[in-house]
Amino acid sequence: MPxxxxxxxxxxxxxxxxxxxxxxAIIGWFxxxxxxxxxxxxxxxxxxxxxxxxxxPFVDFSEDFLSQRAGFGIGETSFGVDYxxxxxYADAFRAGLANTFRVAVLGIVLATAIGLLxxxxxxxxxxxxxxxxxxxxxxxRNVPLLVQLIFWYTAVALRLxxxxxTMDLLGVMLVSNRGVAVAWGEPQDGFRLWLLLLGGAMVxxxxxxxxxxxxxxxxxxxxxxxxxxxGVFAAIGAITFFAxxxxxxFQRPVLEGRAYAGGAQLSPEFVALLVGLVLYTGAxxxxxxxxSILAIPRGQDEAAAAVGLKAMQRLRFVILPQALxxxxxxxxxxxxxxxxxxxxxxxxxxxxxxxxxxxxxxxxGQAVPxxxxxxxxxxxxxxxxxxxxxxxxxxxxxxxx
Amino acid sequence: xxxxxxxxVLVAFAVITLAMGAIACDDDDDPEVTGGGxxxxxxxTPSGNGNGGEGGRILEQVRSRGELVCGVNxxxxxxxxxxxxxxxxxxxxxxCKAVAAAVLGDANAVQYVPLTAEARLTALQTGQVDVLIRxxxxxxxxxxxxxxxxxxxxxxDGQGIMVRxxxxxxxxxxxxxxxxxxLQGTTTELxxxxxxxxxxxxxxxxxxxxxxxxVEERCDAWTSDKSQLAARRxxxxxxxxxxxxxxxxxxxxxxxxxxxxxxxxxxxxxDIVNWTVIGTxxxxxxxxxxxxVEAAAGAPETIDIARLLGVPFEGEAAFDPGLGIDADFMQxxxxxxxxxxxxxxxxxxxxxxxxxxxxxxQWTDGGLIYGPPFR
Numbered sequence: 001m002p003x004x005x006x007x008x009x010x011x012x013x014x015x016x017x018x019x020x021x022x023x024x025a026i027i028g029w030f031x032x033x034x035x036x037x038x039x040x041x042x043x044x045x046x047x048x049x050x051x052x053x054x055x056x057p058f059v060d061f062s063e064d065f066l067s068q069r070a071g072f073g074i075g076e077t078s079f080g081v082d083y084x085x086x087x088x089y090a091d092a093f094r095a096g097l098a099n100t101f102r103v104a105v106l107g108i109v110l111a112t113a114i115g116l117l118x119x120x121x122x123x124x125x126x127x128x129x130x131x132x133x134x135x136x137x138x139x140x141r142n143v144p145l146l147v148q149l150i151f152w153y154t155a156v157a158l159r160l161x162x163x164x165x166t167m168d169l170l171g172v173m174l175v176s177n178r179g180v181a182v183a184w185g186e187p188q189d190g191f192r193l194w195l196l197l198l199g200g201a202m203v204x205x206x207x208x209x210x211x212x213x214x215x216x217x218x219x220x221x222x223x224x225x226x227x228x229x230x231g232v233f234a235a236i237g238a239i240t241f242f243a244x245x246x247x248x249x250f251q252r253p254v255l256e257g258r259a260y261a262g263g264a265q266l267s268p269e270f271v272a273l274l275v276g277l278v279l280y281t282g283a284x285x286x287x288x289x290x291x292s293i294l295a296i297p298r299g300q301d302e303a304a305a306a307v308g309l310k311a312m313q314r315l316r317f318v319i320l321p322q323a324l325x326x327x328x329x330x331x332x333x334x335x336x337x338x339x340x341x342x343x344x345x346x347x348x349x350x351x352x353x354x355x356x357x358x359x360x361x362x363x364x365g366q367a368v369p370x371x372x373x374x375x376x377x378x379x380x381x382x383x384x385x386x387x388x389x390x391x392x393x394x395x396x397x398x399x400x401x
Numbered sequence: 402x403x404x405x406x407x408x409x410v411l412v413a414f415a416v417i418t419l420a421m422g423a424i425a426c427d428d429d430d431d432p433e434v435t436g437g438g439x440x441x442x443x444x445x446t447p448s449g450n451g452n453g454g455e456g457g458r459i460l461e462q463v464r465s466r467g468e469l470v471c472g473v474n475x476x477x478x479x480x481x482x483x484x485x486x487x488x489x490x491x492x493x494x495x496x497c498k499a500v501a502a503a504v505l506g507d508a509n510a511v512q513y514v515p516l517t518a519e520a521r522l523t524a525l526q527t528g529q530v531d532v533l534i535r536x537x538x539x540x541x542x543x544x545x546x547x548x549x550x551x552x553x554x555x556x557x558d559g560q561g562i563m564v565r566x567x568x569x570x571x572x573x574x575x576x577x578x579x580x581x582x583x584l585q586g587t588t589t590e591l592x593x594x595x596x597x598x599x600x601x602x603x604x605x606x607x608x609x610x611x612x613x614x615x616v617e618e619r620c621d622a623w624t625s626d627k628s629q630l631a632a633r634r635x636x637x638x639x640x641x642x643x644x645x646x647x648x649x650x651x652x653x654x655x656x657x658x659x660x661x662x663x664x665x666x667x668x669x670x671x672d673i674v675n676w677t678v679i680g681t682x683x684x685x686x687x688x689x690x691x692x693x694v695e696a697a698a699g700a701p702e703t704i705d706i707a708r709l710l711g712v713p714f715e716g717e718a719a720f721d722p723g724l725g726i727d728a729d730f731m732q733x734x735x736x737x738x739x740x741x742x743x744x745x746x747x748x749x750x751x752x753x754x755x756x757x758x759x760x761x762x763q764w765t766d767g768g769l770i771y772g773p774p775f776r
Contacts, residue, residue, distance in 0.1 A: 071591045073602035085594035154610065158617040177619050178580070251626070258621060259578065269603075269617065349605050349614070355585070358519050362586030365547025366524045 006316035032111065039368060063085065065364050066090040072359055074351045077266050078102035078139075089360050096356030103274055104381075110278045115285025120315070122290050133286065140283035145341055149276040153348040163258055172262055181253030184264035191247040194240060201236035205229040212282055235393050255294045269350040270303055273342065281338040288330045292323040325393075332389040336382050343378075353377060411748035459531055459663070459670040460504065462538060463742055468510050470498035472530035475515035476608040478632045480556075481564050484524060489513045491750040493534040496555060496661060496678065497736045503677045503730040506735035517606055519586030522547055528750035532674055534661040536626065538588040543662075553682075554660040555741075556749075557760035557769055559653035560589050561627040563634060566648045572649035573652050576600055579680060582611050591758060592655040593624050608633070616641040626657045632752045673724050682732040682772035683709055686742060691739035698732050710773045712736075720776065764766035 005011055055293065070092040073085050083095040121133035134334040142146070160177040161167055167175040173182040209229035216223040241247070253263030296319055345352035357374040361367045412770050443452045445583070463469050467639035473494055481491040489497075500510040500543055514530050525533045536545075536558070539551040577599050583590050585604035594604055598653075600620030603620050605611035612633065616625050623630065627649060634647050661678060683720045684690075689697050694710070701707035707714030710730030711721065738744055742763075745756055762768025 071594055072604075073590070073598075073600075075601050075603050085591075085598060150610075154613050158614055158619055162618040164618075177617055258580070259579065343687075346606055349585075349603055349610070351604070355604075358592070359586050362519045363542075363591070364521060365526065365543065365549070367521055369527065388773045 006239060011284060022061050023332045029280045035368070064090075064117045065366055065369075066093070068364075070360070072362075072363065074356065075349075076270065076351065085120075089364070092356050092360065093373070095355065096351055096353035099233045099351055100166050100339075100342055100345075101383075103270065103277065103342050103345070103350070107274055107281065107342065108335050110274070111281040111285055111334070114282035116289055118282060119289025119293070120288035122286065123293060137283045137286050140279050141287070146274060146297040146344055146347055147351035148280055149272060149347050152276045153269065153272035157272045160268070163255070166255055171252055174255065174263075178258070179260065179265055179267045180271060181263045183252045184262075186251045186262070188245075188247045188249050190244040194244045194247045197240040197244070198237055201233050201240070203232040204236065218349040267350070269345075270347050272348045273345050273350045273352075276348075277338055277341060280341070281334055284334050284337070285331065288327055288334060289301050289323070291330075292326040293319055296322050310337055328389060328393045332386055336391070339381055339385060340378060431633065439452040447574065457632065457667070457669050459667045460673065465505055465506065465529055468512050468582050469497065469501040469504060470512045470514060470529070470531045470665050471500070472514050472516045472521055472524055472533040472534045472535055473497060473699070475513075476630050477536065477756075478636050480628070481515075481534075481667075482631065483515075490748070493536060493661075495536045495744045495748065497532070499681060499734045499738045500534075500661075500674055502733040502737040503673060503680075504726055506733050507728070508733075516587075518578065519606060520585050522549065525549060525662065528664070532661055532663050535664060536629070537661075538626075538657045538660045539660060547661050548665045550665045550671050551662045552623065553659050553678050554658040554769075554770075555678060556628065556659045558603050558626040558628050558659050559655055560592050560624060560651055560655040560658035561630055561649050563623045563625075563630045563647055563649045564621065565642070566646055567620075569648070573597065573650055573653065573654065576622050580599060580619070580625035581622045581624050582615050583610065583624050584611060585626075588655070588679070589625050596654045601662060626659070627653060628749070628752075628754055631754050635752045669725050673726060677730070677734055678723060678770045678776075680709060680734060681738070681741040681776065682742065682763075682770050683775055684731065685742040685770075686772060689735060689740060690743055691735055694732055698729070707776065724774065 006015075040209050066089045068088060069085075070087055070089045071085050072092070074083050076099070077083050077095050078098040081095045081098045083091055087095075094304065097369060109339075118133045118136055121129045124130045124133070124138065158177050160175060161178045163178045165176070169175065173359055175182040206229065212223045212225035212228045216225060251262040253260050253265070254357045255261075300322065301314055304314040342352055343354040346355045346358065349355075354374060355372050361370045453623065471494075473489060474491070475483050475489070477491070479491055481489065481493045482602065484490045492720055494513070497511050498673065501511045504509040512523065516530070516533070516535060517526050523535055524530050524544070526553065536556070537551075539554060544551055548559065550657055560575055562754075564576075568665055570576060573596065576597055578601075579592065579597075580601045580603055580679065581593060581597065582603050582605060582671055585606050589595070590602065590604060594601070603614065611623070614620060618694070623633070625633075630649050634644050635642050637647055663674055665671075680754050683705075684694075687703070687709065688708065689709075698710045698712050701710060701712055701714055704714050707717075708720040709718050710732050711727070713719045719728055724730070727733075739747075742756075750756070756762055756768075758767070760769045764771040
């Protein structure tokens with residue numbers, strides 16, 4: 001212990017941190033206090049009364065403006081969420097949240113696929129392929145997303161034929177500017193049993209794959225474990241499908257009056273938003289993929305070539321597994337961007353959680369609690385995506401380099 | 402691991418806290434007036450109806466700024482839109498000018514802030530605009546819950562539905578399973594859900610995108626206040642068929658009283674806006690126009706006219722209503738924009754909405770335009 005306390009480096013460090021914390025706390029207290037007194041003055045509410053509960057999406061709004069009848073309609077819902085204008089504002093919020101989830105999940109999957117394809121293509125030795133990929137990336141990442149969304153909606157989706165001139169593609173797909181309807185399997189009795197059996201089939205297939213891998217390692221000749229596993233899965237799936245009495249009925253969409261019936265239906269607003277988000281984010285992911293592959297030392301590729309691996313094998317077994325480790329952190333960023341950018345749905349009339357929030361603010365005047373609620377919602381989803389990606393990274397992908 | 406996940410939560414919470422503070426701070430963005438009467442202790446004023454006794458804050462702000470900040474529409478011809486010269490024009494815009502003339506003596510000292518239907522109430526609550534004159538419907542929940550106060554109604558409207566003539570819809574009940582385009586965050590969105598609960602609403606943020614979707618037949622019908630439908634119909638693009646290709650169905654299924662509104666906690670400011678509106682109605686009743694106002698002020702025919710114009714009458718001193726602005730403010734208002742009838746003639750008549758026999762006629766002609774006494 002030195003003689004003069006304030007010269008001790010540890011004491012200094014703690015003192016500085018305490019000071020910063022105190023300043024932040026004072027500013028925070030001042031702002032919150034100001035907010036609450038201003039809201040009091042105008043007779044508005046500061047926070048929604050949110051309780052954490054067991055039911056999706058894990059929050060409960062009781063004794064609050066959010067439990068009142070919403071009174072406005074929502075054009076489309078996702079994941080079987082049932083909503084009518086007689087439901088509460090909280091239900092409207094949940095319906096919006098489900099719509100956000102639908103576009104974000106589908107968007108992340110599709111953007112990853114397109115990004116991977118475009119990123120690898122840009123490194124191709126084929127002149128046409130690499131330049132096509134480059135043109136795609138440079139176009140889509142350099143035009144603002146909002147502009148792209150308006151383009152996809154007003155210049156593409158709305159310009160499709162009107163519903164009375166519906167385009168009929170072989171009877172499996174109907175296209176008009178009221179939306180796209182695709183033939184789709186409609187679950188019948190026994191569908192759940194079949195799903196259960198499919199789960200079992202997947203377990204058996206994985207066991208088969210593991211056995212084939214062991215056999216391959218022991219014998220030293222390729223035994224194609226993935227193909228074997230897929231074959232087993234498909235065979236069991238087909239047998240159980242007929243054994244359970246064909247629980248999926250293939251339905252073709254039909255035109256009834258001014259709407260489609262049957263099949264899976266996608267609204268033009270949803271399609272415009274999804275296409276816009278996927279192509280925009282895909283361009284960034286392509287750059288992430290390209291950068292990660294280029295970061296692998298050239299020697300790795302040459303060494304793999306020296307032991308006789310073909311180009312696809314080198315990519316699959318040597319380059320991509322290493323590139324994936326570099327890719328994950330920036331990829332997380334792109335997933336977060338896509339999810340947050342889905343709030344631009346307002347521009348194309350898609351009822352996502354932010355759109356519903358804005359309508360609720362307008363109908364109730366409760367701006368502050370709704371904004372706090374929607375900020376907390378986006379924050380939660382973002383942190384969940386980060387946590388999943390970090391988990392994947394820490395579990396299997398980090399490795400030694 | 403857990404700590405790693407929670408750290409961003411704490412950081413984000415701190416940021417949200419700061420952001421919340423920032424929202425509240427928006428209220429007093431004019432440093433010159435922060436000192437004067439801006440921060441009354443909470444609870445001192447009973448929030449609610451007008452006569453709380455507090456006030457003067459907004460009037461002071463407007464005076465020191467030398468300009469009225471008025472929230473308006475920029476996409477409804479006749480009510481609030483931008484003309485070919487880039488000037489704001491319309492019925493609601495004229496009432497912005499009237500308030501500016503009353504307070505500052507200059508009808509052109511107005512800064513117009515175009516607002517979407519959906520952003521308008523928040524803009525007023527946070528003090529981004531001094532007054533909102535943007536075809537806004539007076540409802541009890543907006544009045545009671547939103548911390549806002551509606552002045553006298555300037556235009557009695559009602560909701561209707563517009564369809565393409567070629568589609569053959571003749572009544573609203575034909576639209577039970579239709580897709581209906583509607584403006585997001587309006588009372589019409591709520592009325593639609595009440596009147597046609599089985600229809601599919603397609604809510605848009607902007608009238609322009611909505612019209613694009615309607616032109617491309619994305620929706621079967623367009624619902625809004627009938628005045629707005631008439632305005633949009635009159636300006637419907639010729640290559641989409643022009644006004645004749647559209648028909649507004651007969652039924653009116655809601656009350657939409659439209660008028661200016663202010664925040665709830667400045668009763669003096671509310672009174673100024675309200676009595677400016679009432680003044681234009683009284684002027685029409687007394688047959689004072691923008692042309693005759695000067696002569697009428699010089700030699701008022703009746704005591705009522707003298708009081709309205711703030712001039713002496715037969716030995717009696719000039720009447721001061723005590724609004725905190727010049728007693729003769731109505732002279733400036735009428736000289737600038739004229740009386741209610743003139744404002745209507747100039748803006749609403751051209752878009753094809755007749756006044757005779759409607760709710761918007763003077764009470765003496767069987768309408769609802771009725772100014773309370775100015776004394």
